[in-house]
Structures are given as structure tokens and as C-alpha cells.
Amino acid sequence: MSWKSYDVIAFGAHPDDVEAVMGGTVAKLVEKGRSVLLVDLCDGEPARHAARGVRAMQAQKAAQLLGTDRTTLSLQDRLIQDTISARFGVARLIRMHKPSLVFTTSGSGVHPDHKAVTDIVVNGVFYARLPKWEEVPETEALEGTEAHEIKHLFFGHCRMEPPWPNFDFAVDVTGTYEKKLEALRAYEAVFSGDQATLLDKYMAEDRYIGSLAGVQYAEAFRARSPLLVSDPEVFSGSRFG
Numbered sequence: 440m441s442w443k444s445y446d447v448i449a450f451g452a453h454p455d456d457v458e459a460v461m462g463g464t465v466a467k468l469v470e471k472g473r474s475v476l477l478v479d480l481c482d483g484e485p486a487r488h489a490a491r492g493v494r495a496m497q498a499q500k501a502a503q504l505l506g507t508d509r510t511t512l513s514l515q516d517r518l519i520q521d522t523i524s525a526r527f528g529v530a531r532l533i534r535m536h537k538p539s540l541v542f543t544t545s546g547s548g549v550h551p552d553h554k555a556v557t558d559i560v561v562n563g564v565f566y567a568r569l570p571k572w573e574e575v576p577e578t579e580a581l582e583g584t585e586a587h588e589i590k591h592l593f594f595g596h597c598r599m600e601p602p603w604p605n606f607d608f609a610v611d612v613t614g615t616y617e618k619k620l621e622a623l624r625a626y627e628a629v630f631s632g633d634q635a636t637l638l639d640k641y642m643a644e645d646r647y648i649g650s651l652a653g654v655q656y657a658e659a660f661r662a663r664s665p666l667l668v669s670d671p672e673v674f675s676g677s678r679f680g
């Protein structure tokens with residue numbers, strides 16, 4: 440069976456997580472012509488400031504604004520855990536769509552869902568590359584898919600947690616920052632009431648990361664494996680050498 444291929448898949452626990460953590464990077468990849476699939480592990484229900492179903496519509500609008508496709512797995516908001524079936528959900532999408540880059544968010548546990556998504560995606564990426572699942576019992580979820588090895592797994596910084604003391608690289612998103620804000624503003628249900636100042640917080644972080652590298656806005660990432668370049672001149676200029 441053949442499914443649509445995507446160059447990039449970005450997994451978030453809830454709708455809006457990927458936008459907040461790496462919306463500028465997603466917009467930049469799309470501008471470069473890369474096909475991007477956003478995956479939310481759950482539908483984000485119940486949402487704090489909206490009736491059931493509103494958040495899903497806002498998530499679709501945000502994906503449209505960014506120029507990506509979007510799909511949702513059926514885990515339950517607030518109860519997300521690194522289970523075998525959650526790993527299979529991630530592994531199945533990777534085996535179906537064969538991305539070279541996979542992104543997710545890195546959380547250490549302020550919100551348990553944000554901690555769980557990191558483990559689920561790390562483990563799902565590993566499961567995706569293994570052959571012979573048909574010889575393992577109760578693995579129907581992967582039926583009809585083939586092993587797929589991605590090139591890189593990158594983690595964005597969970598915005599509910601304290602800043603990272605260091606990161607592996609940052610993406611200059613100055614040129615696509617307006618797109619990120621547009622996508623985030625699609626979630627009126629999230630950025631209202633007592634959470635109305637969240638957008639300012641996100642912007643402050645992106646400005647801070649940008650200031651470290653001498654650009655207006657940047658998004659920080661860590662890599663699962665050491666990063667290798669064949670040419671040390673590929674990096675953009677830095678602030679202090």
C-alpha cells in the first residue's frame with residue numbers, strides 16, 4: 440500500500456504545541472518547498488476556554504495558515520502516557536509517510552503530557568526502523584507498513600518550562616515570524632482569558648534566542664544524535680564568534 444510521503448513530521452502532545460515551539464521553523468520549511476505533516480497526539484479536549492470541537496477547527500485553520508497537513512491520534516488530553524500502543528501510533532505514521540526529519544517537543548514534566556510525548560516519539564522513531572514486526576505478537580497497528588529510518592530527530596523547547604541553559608542549534612525565523620503568530624492567533628480558544636499573555640511570553644523567548652545569535656527571532660532545538668556537517672562553513676554568523 441502506498442501513502443503520501445512527507446519530508447517532515449512534527450509531533451506535539453496537543454494542538455498548538457508545534458506552532459508555539461517551532462511554528463516559524465515549520466513555515467520556513469514549507470517556504471522551501473518541503474511537505475510537512477503536523478501530528479497532535481490528542482485533540483486537546485476538554486479545552487479550557489472553548490466548547491468541544493472548536494479547538495479542532497482552530498487547529499485545522501492554523502495548519503492551513505502554515506501550509507501543512509494535520510492529523511490527530513486518539514490519545515486522551517491530560518492522560519498521555521508512553522505506552523506500547525502510543526509508540527505504535529507514532530511508528531505507524533513514520534512508516535507510512537517516510538519523513539527524513541522528525542520533530543517533537545522536549546518536556547521534563549511541568550505538564551505530564553509534554554514529558555510523555557518526548558518519550559513516545561523517541562521510542563516510536565526507534566520502532567519505525569525495526570523490521571519483522573509480523574513475527575512479534577499483537578503488532579497489528581504496524582501491519583502493511585515497512586521499516587523506515589529517519590535522518591534526524593530534533594526537539595523543540597516546551598514553552599511551559601524554564602529556558603534551556605544550552606541547545607544544539609537555532610533556526611532564524613525572523614522571515615516567517617508573522618506566519619507563526621498568525622497560526623497561533625488561530626487558537627482564540629487557547630490564548631484568551633487567563634492565558635491571554637501567552638503569546639507575549641512565546642515572543643519574548645523567540646526574541647531572546649534570536650538575540651543570542653544576532654537575529655530578531657529564532658527557535659532553539661536539541662538533536663537526538665550528534666550533528667555532523669561535511670563543511671564547517673555552513674553555519675550562519677554568530678554574535679561572539
Ligand SMILES: [Zn+2]
Binds near residue numbers: 456
Ligand atoms: Zn501542550
